[in-house]
Amino acid sequence: MEATTTMEATRRRISYDKLGMVAEIFSGLAHPTRLEILELLEDGGAYSVGQILKQIHIDPTLLTHHLTKMKHLGILRSSKQGRNVYYRLDMPEIRDVLECIQNCKIKI
Amino acid sequence: MEATTTMEATRRRISYDKLGMVAEIFSGLAHPTRLEILELLEDGGAYSVGQILKQIHIDPTLLTHHLTKMKHLGILRSSKQGRNVYYRLDMPEIRDVLECIQNCKIKI
DNA sequence: TAAACAATTGAAAACTTGTTCAATTATAAA
């Protein structure tokens, strides 16, 4: 099969800048621990670092680094209450992506 | 808002292995040039390296490296015809992801 | 106020990915 030789006059193109931003968000998703965190936050709830740590057994410092990265990308948002910091999803599109992961059949 | 304290008896969990594979695929998408290539291949057509090069102005060696990476991840598949090598999408799920990029409003 | 707790900071080390370069393979055309 060949590439189309007759193509629409104006080919729709996402700007390289937008592709760059989207690529950055994908790099935010490109780590199993970060996907695990997102799976936990998928329900829309706010979880403190300590609560996340009970589900995901990694070094607290490393968890903070992962959370900070996703926060800077706009994937998560945090709020402080007493000595706890609560994180929650802040990018609704991510939920679709997570749903897609659950449904799609990638051979294991 | 607090995390749910009463939660379903059995929490659905994607295995860490599957999360690892999915994370690898996301890392395949985490580069603007690779997203540009995928946007071009999204129509299902097969494009030779030369044809891709006409749309995306990068060094041919670098293009091959990007294509090879996506091929190894199972995102693309290639076939040779004469001295041309044609690449095409080989992971239908990617089309949904690309559609999502086009629709979703990420502030630029 | 001191001790304990929850989370973060920033720097360094370890590791992975992206880019460039020169050389190579395979096919087609002259």
Place this chain on the structure above:
DNA sequence: TTTATAATTGAACAAGTTTTCAATTGTTTA
């Protein structure tokens, strides 16, 4: 059978990410 074209290989370097570590901040409880 030589020359040109299409694409790839692999090594070297540059850039970026992940992990670890020691030190620190802010808040609560004793």
